[in-house]
Amino acid sequence: MKKKIAVFGTGYVGLVTAVGLADIGHDVFAVDIDRTRVKDLKKGYLPFYEPGLKKIMKTVITAGKIHFSSESDKAVNRSDVIFIAVGTPPLEDGRADLSQLRNAVDCVIEDLDSSKVIIIKSTVPPGTIDALKELHSAELESTKSEIVFCPEFLREGTAVHDFYHPDRLVIGSDSDTAARIVDDIFFPVVGKRDVPVLKCSPVSAEMIKYSSNVMLAARIAVMNELAEMSETVGSDIIEIAAGVGLDSRIGNSFLNAGPGFGGSCFGKDVSGLVTAAAARGVELGLIREILTSNDKQRLRPALRLEKAVGSLRGKKIAVLGLAFKAETDDVRGSAAFDVIEYLTEKGAQVKAHDPLAEYNFIRDFKKKGYSCTELVEDALKKADAAIILTEWKEYRNLSPECLAGCMKGRVIIDSRNIIDVNAFRSEGFTVFGTGMVEVKPKLKSRNRSDFMNAAIVSM
Numbered sequence: 149m150k151k152k153i154a155v156f157g158t159g160y161v162g163l164v165t166a167v168g169l170a171d172i173g174h175d176v177f178a179v180d181i182d183r184t185r186v187k188d189l190k191k192g193y194l195p196f197y198e199p200g201l202k203k204i205m206k207t208v209i210t211a212g213k214i215h216f217s218s219e220s221d222k223a224v225n226r227s228d229v230i231f232i233a234v235g236t237p238p239l240e241d242g243r244a245d246l247s248q249l250r251n252a253v254d255c256v257i258e259d260l261d262s263s264k265v266i267i268i269k270s271t272v273p274p275g276t277i278d279a280l281k282e283l284h285s286a287e288l289e290s291t292k293s294e295i296v297f298c299p300e301f302l303r304e305g306t307a308v309h310d311f312y313h314p315d316r317l318v319i320g321s322d323s324d325t326a327a328r329i330v331d332d333i334f335f336p337v338v339g340k341r342d343v344p345v346l347k348c349s350p351v352s353a354e355m356i357k358y359s360s361n362v363m364l365a366a367r368i369a370v371m372n373e374l375a376e377m378s379e380t381v382g383s384d385i386i387e388i389a390a391g392v393g394l395d396s397r398i399g400n401s402f403l404n405a406g407p408g409f410g411g412s413c414f415g416k417d418v419s420g421l422v423t424a425a426a427a428r429g430v431e432l433g434l435i436r437e438i439l440t441s442n443d444k445q446r447l448r449p450a451l452r453l454e455k456a457v458g459s460l461r462g463k464k465i466a467v468l469g470l471a472f473k474a475e476t477d478d479v480r481g482s483a484a485f486d487v488i489e490y491l492t493e494k495g496a497q498v499k500a501h502d503p504l505a506e507y508n509f510i511r512d513f514k515k516k517g518y519s520c521t522e523l524v525e526d527a528l529k530k531a532d533a534a535i536i537l538t539e540w541k542e543y544r545n546l547s548p549e550c551l552a553g554c555m556k557g558r559v560i561i562d563s564r565n566i567i568d569v570n571a572f573r574s575e576g577f578t579v580f581g582t583g584m585v586e587v588k589p590k591l592k593s594r595n596r597s598d599f600m601n602a603a604i605v606s607m
């Protein structure tokens with residue numbers, strides 16, 4: 149059933165949620181304290197890149213299904229349901245900074261005038277929802293309102309797809325009525341597709357979100373350590389991933405080795421859980437180590453390059469990829485920060501390229517010694533070596549002949565294992581993939597999917 153919904157926060161989660169909810173029939177009022185962002189959104193400009201979002205946003209704006217504002221009172225008064233999707237970034241000591249969340253909840257509670265469901269989408273440490281409910285118990289009781297936790301699992305780069313095709317809907321609520329309202333809101337994407345709906349307590353839902361990210365971060369960390377080992381024994385991490393992934397107990401997703409995980413969530417949520425546990429006297433030693441392991445991985449592409457070319461002083465290095473992963477312009481937690489800092493400190497001249505994330509990277513990385521180029525060819529021109537850090541399609545499709553024509557040197561660090569190694573080898577390049585020392589050219593084309601298919605068929 150159609151609902152009047154307010155969404156607080158128009159970041160990666162809030163905006164995709166607001167636009168998606170409007171598209172499935174709800175009447176949405178999206179609120180952000182960032183007035184410039186609101187002004188831009190009203191004109192249909194997106195504050196970030198997310199594939200497919202612009203088109204749906206245009207449709208829902210034109211249809212009058214979504215409105216943007218900085219006026220929180222108006223949003224609360226007109227709505228039956230309020231989503232909160234503000235940031236919960238890490239503090240210096242690893243705890244989640246809940247100040248944005250507290251401010252947003254305060255605003256909502258201040259204007260609460262009738263029975264409403266407040267749905268928290270921001271990722272929060274266990275116990276947060278119960279604490280908020282206790283803090284605002286008088287207002288919640290007098291208006292018969294509820295606070296529910298509904299964790300978000302979308303991935304940047306496929307967030308729109310994830311909104312319409314979730315793996316599950318988790319509803320952390322002490323109230324059956326409030327849980328049913330959440331279920332109804334998402335019925336068009338969940339009910340029609342028989343997506344599992346898990347109703348549980350708020351604290352279980354909080355733990356589900358943290359635990360999911362811990363499991364995913366751990367898989368990446370394990371694969372990256374295995375990749376390091378693989379380089380020393382001469383095995384191939386793509387073959388290892390294919391073989392391990394065929395075990396139905398393990399499955400084949402999230403087995404790609406690379407320059408460590410980045411983004412705004414995995415690191416923050418691992419440290420959020422570890423610090424929340426420590427505050428309760430529980431030592432999560434294994435989980436804590438995920439971060440140490442990941443930090444080490446982020447620098448490995450630069451260290452491998454240094455080993456391959458010797459002193460970096462005066463060397464021209466092309467760094468391809470600044471976003472933490474492909475199909476997003478988000479640079480939060482990107483390995484590019486560590487790699488470029490290391491290279492420039494060692495005296496290299498760095499030219500960096502990214503199809504979308506250049507602006508955000510320059511905004512966040514104020515150090516000297518590097519420049520960004522608009523065209524990938526300009527970064528590669530006369531370069532002694534290149535490092536691929538992000539798995540953008542355009543890097544996957546780089547032509548070895550073109551690189552041979554413009555680069556001076558013949559060394560490529562392919563930290564994502566995305567280029568056709570054999571083709572580059574025949575142009576005289578030495579390619580260092582993650583998790584492989586030396587490439588044995590037994591397949592004609594050796595991109596990842598060809599290899600996985602060949603490996604599977606030959607078993």
Ligand SMILES: NC(=O)c1ccc[n+]([C@@H]2O[C@H](COP(=O)([O-])OP(=O)(O)OC[C@H]3O[C@@H](n4cnc5c(N)ncnc54)[C@H](O)[C@@H]3O)[C@@H](O)[C@H]2O)c1
Pocket residue numbers: 156157158159160161162179180181182185233234235236248249251252255269270271272300301302303304412413
């Ligand atoms: N980004 C992801 O991939 C992702 C995935 C799953 C869950 N999450 C979680 O979702 C939450 C939001 O993440 P994000 O990446 O969208 O954050 P973000 O930083 O991109 O956006 C947060 C937005 O909230 C706005 N805001 C802050 N205080 C506000 C207030 N009082 N009222 C209205 N707006 C306010 C900010 O101006 C900003 O636009 C976080 O807790 C995050 O951990 C993020």
